[in-house]
Amino acid sequence: VIPLESLALRWRDRGLEILDQTLLPDREVWLEAGDPRLMVQHIRRLAVRGAPLIGVAAALALAWYGEMGASAASLVEAAGELRRARPTAVNLMWAMDRMTALLETGAGSAELSLEAAAIFREDVALCDAMARHGVRLFAPGETVLTHCNSGGLATAGIGTALGVIIRGFQAGRVRHVFVDETRPLLQGARLTAWELARLGIPHTLITDSMAAILLRDGRVQRVLVGADRVARNGDFANKVGTYGLAVQARYHGVPFHPVAPWSTVDLACPDGQAIPIEQRDEAEVRGQGDHRWAAAATPAFNPSFDVTPSELVTSLVLDRAVLTGAELRAGGLEQLA
Ligand code: MRU
DSSP, rough: OOOOOOEEEEETTTTTEEEETTTTTHHHHHEEOOHHHHHHHHHHTTTOSSSHHHHHHHHHHHHHHTTTTOOOOHHHHHHHHHSSOOOOHHHHHHHHHHHHHHHHHTTTHHHHHHHEEEEEEEHHHHHHHHHHHHHTTTOOOOEEESSSOOOOTTSSSSOOEEEEEEEEHTTTTTEEEEOOTTTTTTTTTIHHHHHHHHHTEEEEEEEEGHHHHHHHHOOHHHHHHOOOOOTTOOOOEEETHHHHHHHHHHHOOOOOEEEEOOGGGGGTTTTTGOOOBBBOOOOHHOGGGGGGOTTOOOOOOBBSEEOOGGGSSSSSOSSEEEEEHHHTTTTHHHHHH
């Protein structure tokens, strides 16, 4: 076993573990995650989450299963189950396709582990490359706004949008971060605020509905968000609420940038309409157990992601390049392939 460690994943001799993100920020509990069936459950309940990280985690679970002596047929079956664990983030399909392609060549467990480790390390490098490009966007002293969590908890590296923001702070260009709480599962409030606090980056939590006021009042110079799938024409899916934020940013003339690695680009998807959107349990919107605020019978709507048209994108920060909205619509992604 090649030891690997990130903010939310550990792959060591004693196995594969994930940091249970449902318990943050109050408790840091690591869970066993090697068995692919266990990993499917962790991915479904968002104990491990974020587009790039679920691809990396699924690849490592498959590698673990190979190390345990699983047959080629059971590995292919497990890859299929992992692939179907969540439908929107294409990184999961991308990672499983890489592992399955290798299995089809008759690869053994050592090669599977090497491939999973390569997927992990490449993600770290992709994050660094996005951050290098993205930092150039900022003028010194900017205040930025972000939605959901796109940091070290969502990737194997420093993050996508949050990675750019972190490096921007370290370069003296980002002064303050407004964090959308991100209804209904609060990835902003629970996870992004936790990451920023541990790095000592000044931040302020807002409810999603407060962003428009800050944009109107000129208190935010730039909005940066992650992406779960970028279609060929530059439309992209990200955590629900991103589309509304993009509309508000455009109305108020504030630059709006999705940040994504190449593993999030799906050239087979012509436009945003073709991106499958995960629908989650209505109970997440009503609240559950001691934290239920709506009547248990209240019907609720719970799409986990929305699609932002490339028309609202100032520029997309990739590891390979930065493309403006116009470049995206003129086939810029295909040219980069
Ligand atoms: O449902 P989640 O928490 O997995 O959603 C995550 C997001 O929407 C992120 O913004 C996205 O994965 C891209 S950032 C790495």
